[in-house]
Amino acid sequence: MPKIGEIKEVTWENKPATRYVGKYVDDMDSPAMVTGKMEYVADIQLPGMLYVKIKRSTACHANIKRVDTSAAKSLSGVIAVLTAEDIGYMKVFGDEPIMAWEKTRFYGEPIAMVVAETEEIAENALDLITVEYEELTPVFDPEDAASLTPPAIVHEPKLVHSELEDERPNLILKTQVRKGDLEKGFAESDVIIENVYYSPYITHAFIEPCVSVADYTGGELKIWESSQTSFSVHHPTIAAAVDMPVDKVRFLTPSKVGGGFGGKNMPQAGLFAAWAAKVTGRPVKCEFTREGSHLCVSRPSWRIYMKDGVTNDGVIKARQITVYCGGGSYCRFNFDLARKSATMPVGDYDYENYSWDCYLSYTNDQPMLSLRSFSIQEIAHAVESQMDILAKKLGMDLIEFRRKNFLPEGEINALNEIQGGVNTIECLERVANDIGWSTPKASTGGSWKRGRGLAAGNMYCSAGVTKPLAMVRLTGSGNVEVITSVSDMGQGALTTMAMIAADALNIPLERVKALPIDTQISTYTGSAFGSQQAFHAGGAVFEACKDAKKQLFDNAAPLLNSKPEDLETKDGQVYVKGAPENAIPWGQLMLGSSPVLIGTGEIFVPCDWYDVETGQAIPDEEGNMWYRRYALYGHNAQACEVDVNTDTGEVKIVKMAHCMDNRPINLAATDGQLIGGMAQFGLGVAMMEEQTHDKGRYLNLTFLDYKMLTSLDLPGPSNVFVDYAPHKGPQTMGIHIPTNEGPFHAGRGSGEIPMVPSLALLENAIEDAIGVRITEVPVTPARVLKALGKA
């Protein structure tokens, strides 16, 4: 029973020996982080810096009749006040203006920006700006929004178009999956169960607010932003937003970002800082308030209809899922959200007859961004609740029922993907064992009732077709710099890259530095979304090290009277295998007068396109077929023990356990991802998080009223378990994945999967405790009492 904080070893057949990979390694920034010396973007102070503050709308759907900034402009110390009229209709991702254009579509949309000598003056000036609105009817419910005749149309004319059913006025994207004959499946079923699941808007609530610093000199813009997608999203988006060529914009992110969770996937403060710097010619800082940081990003609401038909012996004959998602007022990455959400229900289980319909629509809510698992948690809420309900209804063991409907290794799922390297069932068995599933429950007494639950999950850890390229720079003194576009917002991703390079080049970790993002030198390895960095960037780094080694060995072979394949390197020296006494330092192998040697490495990560009508993976234009809509998936399971008070509705977590089928690269980091993610974005979201509003006006925009998990809401470390079930080999599918090689043994991204099972998990455990099923999160005391018929 591996508890959090205890050192454990993850092992499997033919596990290679390593110096770092697969062990507990401190984050390279650790000393700076505990002493306050770590520099985050908000800590950057430039001489003569101005401050930017944002005026936000107080109407959720309205025509903007007039914006009066004259009083603000005349305030002493105010340098500039800009509105949409000043910067023009600059759109981000197709439909979102930087500041509201003619219309405001959510409460909190930026209306104007003030640039002033001090933060105080900028705040004072905001109060002097007046805005006149002509209010319009809003739409919030995801199902109303998807209607052919919705109560409000958010964008007229429509700026983005759906592949299917585009005649629905607010529809952003409809996706569907079809397999078999649903009617026939239901006819063959003994038991049919229907339920509706709901999860509300929530917000990312990263502890470091959205912040950016910008400096515009000599026609060039240098800009820092607290960002997780610097290279692929922020840099080009900001350049376009201020109408500058990308090569005149230099984007930097420190080696730590104070939390992102998906919410820093696009520029926020950076858009305003860039404009302010360009207009004033002076360095500027734009730091959103806590409210501003909550208003600019969120996760959408989901209503999910599930209908399952099952035989008495536990075989699911038909499963029908209809999903409505309220996607907020602007599109951003919503397309991808609707597409990826289809992968969850078919990642573990097999269905003879299956259908999936997902309607993603505009609403007058804040615009969304992916939030740690990008819809997969919300879908799993419905799927893993249904699995629990069905098993209990049939009187079957919870794991046995899942095993019975599990898609076997090598078989094709409903999306025409091949199942490979999956070990969900062992994950379930391990977490059940961790919380003592087979032992009697301790008595609780009074109105406290104890219950246990478990749930499984799966999630892609690769976000689409890509060709990441990394560089390693070996110096004559035997040190290495790793150059990628990896973002580190707490996952320890840069340390992971350094560990891969240290093992691949066989040198001490202290000699390796993985550089943070600076678009003047970084190479493209994707960004911190889709749990992909370990696989995509890590693979490219491994290839780059192989290239560097090849160059070293080619250069060394004649000097050692040997062949390159007979050489080996250790601690910055090259020698013939078995003869380390005749070693040549790297410095002497760098040709000419160059003090450095550069290795580059690229990998190709493919995935299939899909048939719009059936959702099935189909070959690309060149006829390539990978049987994968996404290249790599991870699988996991969680269990918990809870106490529920039938008088007050309170829920307490007594024990929690998480197991993933993974071969982790840095156990220190993955243990933290698995438990921290399950705690804060899993059980915390399940128990308490909801962004509430009154006719569109948000009511809980601060930490005082937006409740999130604290140290009191979790059990102590002796009741928190984290484990790994080694998977049954890498999922190659004909794809060359370098991280399957050597010491890298197919590590899978673990940033997002930790929250996938948790919503269903909590509801499953609560039902075990008090005998009633809750299908809406957050499971607040009020909802528990209502379910018990007491409120």
Next chain:
Amino acid sequence: MSESKTNKVSRRGFVKGAVAGLVVGAAATYGVTTLTETKPITPTMQPLEKAPVNGKTVAYTLNGSPVTLFVQPNWTLLDVIRKEIGLTGTKKSCDYGECGACSVLVNGKLMLACMMLAIEADGKEITTIEGLGKDGGLHPLQESFIRNKAFQCGFCTPGMIIAAKALKDEIPNPSEDEIRRAISGNLCRCGEYARAVKAIQEA
């Protein structure tokens, strides 16, 4: 609604009224109306002097060293530590006293620097995260946080370590429950509470 505090009367909004009155109407307009050209606009105004209106010179003992500086009555201790003194280990996350990221010790007591005005701390002894270690070394709590991997993004870490220091000064060997209570005001969105509890226990 503005980015300033809207849902409630804020401490700063309350204080700033008096100060704003002094500067309104004092100068010309620097607003920009048309910005189609890319040429930067050079501001003509000089930075505001820190006029000694209602201000006060205060003296602190900060991390063991004496500091004297001039502060305005509406400046928070947090902004003074970060901007005027330049110690940025104390973090600003909510600025409302809700997250604990700005925790410091004032005369040995745990305080939220965003909820304390800089003038209130006059004559007091202030300890920030930068002042914990002795002679350039790490404090046992800092060492234990590293050893136990008790953080991810690190933004809440300085505040949490300061809260743990306040606890340990009062109760040298706290129980698990006492630790959980002591850091319950320090929000960690990465969810590293379990390992933080262990780190504090083992420090």
